[in-house]
Amino acid sequence: MKLRPPAFPFFLMLVAWSTFALSPRLVVGSGLIVVVTWSVGIGIVALRPDAQLGFGLPGADPTALAHYLDPTFIDAAAWATSVFTACLITGILAVVVHHTQKLVAAQARVERARDNLARHVSANLVEELAELDEPFGPPRIQDAAILFADVIGFTGLCEGRSPQAVMAMLRGFHERMAGCVFAAGGTLDKFVGDSVMATFGTPKPGPRDATNALACARKMLASLDAWNNERRANDEPVLHIGIGLHFGPVVLGNVGHEQRLEYAVLGDTVNVASRLEALSRDLQTSLVISHTLIEQIRLEVGECTVVGMQRHAPVVVRGREQATDVWILAERVCKACPPISETEVTTAA
The missing domain is CATH 1.20.58 (Methane Monooxygenase Hydroxylase; Chain G, domain 1)
Known part of the structure; x- marks a missing residue:
């Protein structure tokens, strides 16, 4: 049954x-x-x-x-x-x-x-980009803030060190710099060796792109200081970086082959930002900012965020004929760079 x-x-x-x-x-x-x-x-x-x-x-x-x-x-x-x-x-x-x-x-x-x-854009943009069929759209021109950061004297730091030690140092540097970019709402464009390129205002412009870029640069310097304290305690060489910031129109779009596309940010603004980063060696400072970015910050939030910056005499960056007005972070002197004459720096009004 x-x-x-x-x-x-x-x-x-x-x-x-x-x-x-x-x-x-x-x-x-x-x-x-x-x-x-x-x-x-x-x-x-x-x-x-x-x-x-x-x-x-x-x-x-x-x-x-x-x-x-x-x-x-x-x-x-x-x-x-x-x-x-x-x-x-x-x-x-x-x-x-x-x-x-x-x-x-x-x-x-x-x-x-x-x-x-x-890993490439800030977390607040992930959901928005993931839900769109063509998140970046066709090539277009828009304003953005560009940041370049590079380790000064990286070749000398690598001399006599094992490849594993160099890789560990690079990974630590990249991890900290990328964290600063994301914390400031930026987009990590690429790593090129010991150099970092980040953009603010891509793929979608925001109301505080220039301000966020400067905040990111300050975060990078603070993060590097904290890491250098750890490295000194472990008898490891400290790192010095140069940072360049510029704001202006850029071209956004895909470049490359149809089987290997890369989303790129191109234009004179990118070139100038890269040149300003290289200029930090000559000016013996860790941060060089274009006057255009300072003006944009003032439009966004006012004067308060540019505290600690000093205006420098116009300089001619490599590859351009017209001089560029720049500001430097005067209170932070780069010890890895050659000295700069005090007469070359003029305090902003």
Whole structure:
């Protein structure tokens, strides 16, 4: 009597539980176990000498009803129905689990893509960019702040050091600088050896791009100071960096081959920012900023954020004929650079 159909649904719970593993093979295997177990139980009873085989429910005949209710009676139709039901449910659940598995894998790929995207842009832009079909759009021109940071004397630091030590130093530098970029809401454009390029206002302009760029530069210098304290405690050489900042129009778009595209920020603004970073050696300072960026900061938040900066006489950067008005972080002198004459620096009004 225990092998009558009302008890069979409890066996299907095994198939239902197997779906939580998100494995179609496990679901099919569980369904086979249910079918075989139920069939073996029916078969053992059917082999008894007193077993009575039948097919289907009895009619209104009292004799047929008594025959059906006999504990030794086996309904072959009920067994076939149970087996068919188990196979059908197993098949449906296996298909559902297979599609669910594909959806989970697709979601995992999306999360990995977002994680990779988060390594290049600030976290507050990841969701926005990930939801758009063409987040960067066609090539366009817009204003942005460009930051370049480079380790001064990196070649000398590498001399006599093992490749593993150089790689560890670079990774530590890149990790700290990238953290500063993301904390200031910037986009990490690229690493080129010991140099870092970051943009503020790409791919979408903001109301404080120039301000955030200067804040990022200050964060970089503070982070480097903290790291240098650790390096001194470990008898490791300290690092000095030069930072250049500029603000102006840039061209944004994909460059390269169709099989290897790279989202690039190009233009004279980028070139000037790079030249200002190189100029930090000559001016013996850790930070050189164009007057254009200072003016933009004043438009965004006022005068207060440029405290500590001093205006320098116009300089001609390499590759340009017109002189560029620059500001320097006068209170932070770069000891790795040649000295600068005090007459070359004029305090801003």
